[in-house]
Amino acid sequence: MYNNLTSIQIQPLDVKAAEAAAKYIDTLTKPQGSLGRLEELAINLAGITQEIFPTVTPPGVLVFAADHGVVEEGVSAFPKSVTAQMALNFLEGGAAINVFSKQIGAQFQLVDIGITTTVQHSELSCRKVRMGTRNFCNEHAMTRNEVEQAIEIGINEATSLINKGIKCLIVGEMGIGNTTSSTALLAALTNHKVEELVGSGTGITSQQLKHKIERIEQALADRQYDVKDPIDILSAFGGLEIAGMVGAMLAAASYRIPIIVDGFICTTAAVFAVQMNELASDYMFASHQSVEPGHRFALSILKKEPLLNLQMRLGEGSGAAIAFPLLHSASLMIKEMATFADAGVANKE
Template sequence: MEEYLERIGPADAVAMRAAEERHARLTKPAGSLGVLEELSVRVAGMTGSCPPPVPQPAVVTVFAADHGVHAQNVSPWPQEVTAAMLANFAAGGAAVNAFATNNGVDVRVVDVGVATSVDQLDIVHAKVRPGTRDLSQTDALTEDEAKAAIAVGFDLADKLVQEGYRCLLTGDMGIANTTASAALIATFTGATADAVTGRGTGIDDAALAHKTGVVRSALALHAVPPTEPLKALQAYGGLEHAALAGYILGAAANRTPVILDGVIAGAAALVAQAFHPAVIEYCVAGHRSAEPGHAVALKQLGLQPLVDLDLRLGEGTGAVLAYPILTCAVRALAEMATFEDAGITS
C-alpha cells in the first residue's frame, strides 16, 4: 500500500492556471461553457499539461464479486445472477456493452470475487476469494484479502495505462453490492443507515426496511472509524469495492482521469480518498445514481455529477454515458480559437 500511495501527488496547479487563462482568451463569453470549463481545467491539472491531450482511448473496467450478506435476503435476485451477467458482458449483451460501443469505449471484465466458477469466460481472472463473508455476522474479508483485491485494481490500472489508455472508467457487478456500499458510505460520511440504504435492484418497502436494518446492525457490530479505510474494507467488503479503490488510486498514480459510475464507485472513491485525499483530484463523477447513498457520497467527495438520469443499473453505464462530455470539454479547451487567432478585438 505504501508503494502505491507514494506515487500519488496533487493535480498540477500551474497547468490549471494556464487552462483558466486560456479559457479567458477563447472565442466565447467568459464562463459560457459552465461546468465544462471547470472540467477541462481539472483535466489539465490531472495530466500536468495545457491544453491537455484529449483523453482517448478509454476503457471501462467492470469488477465483479459476490457478497455473503446476500444470505440475509437483502436482494430478491439469486447470487448466481452475478456469474450469468459476467457471461453477458463477455458476449457483449449488456447495457454497458451497448453504451461502450456507441461511445468508442473498450470494455474489460474482471472476476475479483464471484462465488461460482467463471473460468470458461474470456475475461480477466483475478479471484481473491469466492465472495465475501456475511458482513452482518463477521468481517467480510481478512486484511490480506482486502489488500489483495486493492492490488488487483491498482495493478490493472497500471497495465491499462501502459497499454495506452488515457481515461479509465469504473464499472461493477455483484448481487447485494449496494448493501456493502451503504455500510461504506455511512462509515466515511457519518450518515445514518436510513439515509444511505436504497432499493438496489428494486425491492419493496418491507424489504427496504429489512435491508436498512441489516446495514444498521452491521455498522453497530463493526464500528469502524472513518480514518481506517482498510478496516472498513475488511468489515464490509466488497471485493469489487476494494478493487475499484485500487483502480482509482492507480489512475491517480498515473495522472490519468478516472470517471466514476454510481453508488458502488462512490463508496469505493470514499475508501480511496481515505487512503490518500489527493486521489479525488483525478476523479470525475460520471452521474448521480438514484440510490440515495450516492448523493451522500458525492457531497462528501466534493464532486458534481455530469449526468443525472435516475440511473441505478451500475455496470459502468453512467460513466460511459458521461465520457463524451469529458472529451468535449477537453476539445473545447484545446481546439477552440482564441480571440487573437480569430482576429477579434475587444
Template sequence: MSRSIMDIAGSVQALDPAASAAAAEHLDRLTKPPGSLGKLESLAVKLAGITGKVQPSFRHRGVVVMAADHGVCEEGISAFPAEVTPQMVLNFLSGGAAVNVLARQAGAEVMCVDVGVNAEINHPGLISRKVRYGTDNMISGPAMSREEAEAAIMAGVEVVEDAIRRGISLFVTGEMGIGNTTASAALMSTFTGIATLETVGRGTGINDERMRHKVLVVERALELNRPDLSDPVDVLAKVGGLEIAGLTGVILGAAAHRCPVVLDGFISGAAALAAQRLAPESVNYMIASHVSQEQGHVYLLKALGLEPMLHLDMRLGEGTGGVLALHLVDAACRIMSEMATFESAGVSTGAETGKEGSETAGEAQG
C-alpha cells in the same frame, strides 16, 4: 507483495497548478464570454491539472468492471438472486450488457475483472484476479480478512497498470455484484457518519418491507463489526466487498499515474470514499459522471466534494453513467484543441465597449 497500498497512496501527487492556470487562461481567450461553457470549462481545467497538458486527449480509455459476490445476500436484501453475478459477467464478456453498448458508442474498452465471483468462470476475455469466492455474511462477522481486502485493492492497481502499459490513459469505474449496494451503504455510513436510513437505498428495486429489513441488516453489520474509521482497509474488510476494494485500487492506481478516473454511481462512490481516505489527493483525479437514483448517492458526492455532470435518473451500475460522461470529456478536450481564440478569429472581445458590449456579443453567439 513488493509494494504496499500505502506506497501507492503515497505516490498520488497534487494536480499541476501551472497547467490548470494555463488552461483557465486559454479558455478565457476562446471566442465566448468567460465561463459560458459552464461545467465543460471546469472539467477542461481539471483535466489539464491531472495530465499536465493544456490540450489533453484520451484516445484509449477503459471501463474496469469489477465483479464479486456478497455473503450478505443470504439475508434477502436484493430483488435478484446471487446467481445473477456470474451470469452477468458472461453477458459483459459476450458484449451484450448496457455498458458494452454504451462503451462501443464512446469508443471505450470494457475490461471485466473477476475479483471475487462465487463461481468458476472460464472465458478468454476475462481478467481473473479472484481473491476468494465471494465475501462472508457481514452480519455474522467480517466480510473478509484484512489480507483479502488488501489483495483486492492491489488487484485493482495492477489492472490499471497493465492497461496503462497498453496505452489506456483514462479509466471509468464499473461493477457487478448482487448485494453491493448493501455493502456500499455500510461503507458510506462508516466513512461519513450519515445514518443508515439515508444511505440505504432500493438497489435492484426492492419494496418497502425489504427496504426496512435492509436498513436493519446494515445496522447489525456495523454494530457487530465496529469498523475502524481511522483505518480504511479495516472498513473495507469488515463491511465492504471485493469489487468495491478492487475499485478502490483502480482509483488509487489511476491517480498515482496521473490518469483521470470517471466515477459511475453509488458503488463506485463508496470505493471513492475509501480511496480518498487512503490518499486525500486522489479525489482531485475523480470525475463524477452522474447522480443516480440510489438515495445515498447525492450525499456521497457531497462528502467527496464532487459535482455530477449528468442527472439521468439512472441506477444500473456497470459503469453505464461513467461511459456516457466520456462524451463530455471529449467535448471539453475538443473545445481546448479546436475552438478559435479571439485573436485567431479576429473577433472583438467587447472590452472596448464595456460590460454591455460584452453581454451583447455573448447573446449573439448564444
C-alpha cells in the same frame, strides 16, 4: 501490506498548467465563461495531465465483479447467481456498459475478483481473491489480507490498461448485494443513519427495504472496527469489487489519469480511495447522480458536483461511460477552437 499499495504516490494537480489553460480558454472565440462547466472540465484536465491541451482518448472501462455473502439475508431482489450470469453477458457484449463502451471507443476489461462460481472466457481477467465475501451480519466480510489483495489487483488491472495507452479511466462493478455493502461502509465511516442511506437497489419491496435497514444496523452494532482505518472498515463490510475499484482509482491518480466515477457503489469506493490518499479526489469527476439516497451522500463527502442526473441506478460504469463525451468535448474545445486573434474576430473592449 502489499508492495504496490505502499508504493502508490499521488502528486497534486499542476496549478501552472491549469492556470495556463484557463488563460488560453479566455482567448477563444466566445464570451468568457459561456461554455460553463465545460471550461471547468478542461481546466481540471489540464491540471491532471499537466498539458494545456489535454487528451482523454482512448478511454478504458474496467469492471470488477464479485459476490456478497450478505445476500443470504434476503437484502437483494436477485439471487447472487445473477452476478456470474451478468459477467457472461458482459463478456458476450450484451450489457449496457458494453454498448456505451463501444459508443465511446473504450477498451473494456472485466475482472472476476470474487464471483462464487467459476466463469470461463478468453476475455475475462480471472483474479479471484475468494469465492465471494462472507456474510457481514455474522462475521467480517473479508480479512485485512484479502482487502489488501483486492486493492492490489485493482492497482495492477488499472496499470495494465494504462500501459496499453488509455487516457481516461472509467471504473464499474457487478455484484448482487453491493448496495447493502456500500450502505454499511458509508454508515460505518461517517456514523450516518442507515435509513437515510439505504435504497431499493435492484428493486426490492418496502418490506425488504425495512429488513435491509435492520440487518445493516444490527451488523454495524455487532462488528468491531476502527473508524479511522479505511481498510479495517472495508474488511468488516466491504466487497471485493469495491476494494478492487479503490485500487484502480488510486493507480489512475498516481499516473495522472483522469477518473470518471460512476454511481453509488463506485462513489463509495471513491470515498474510501480518498480516505487512503486525499489527493486522489483531485483526479476524479462525478459522472452522474443516481436515484440511490446513499449516492447523494457519498458525492457530498467527496464535494463533487455530478455532471448528469438521468435517474439511473444500474451501475456497471454505465453512467460514467455516458458522461465521458462531456470530458472529450471539453478537451476538444480547448484544443480545436480558434482564438479571437486567429479567427480575426474582435474581442469585447
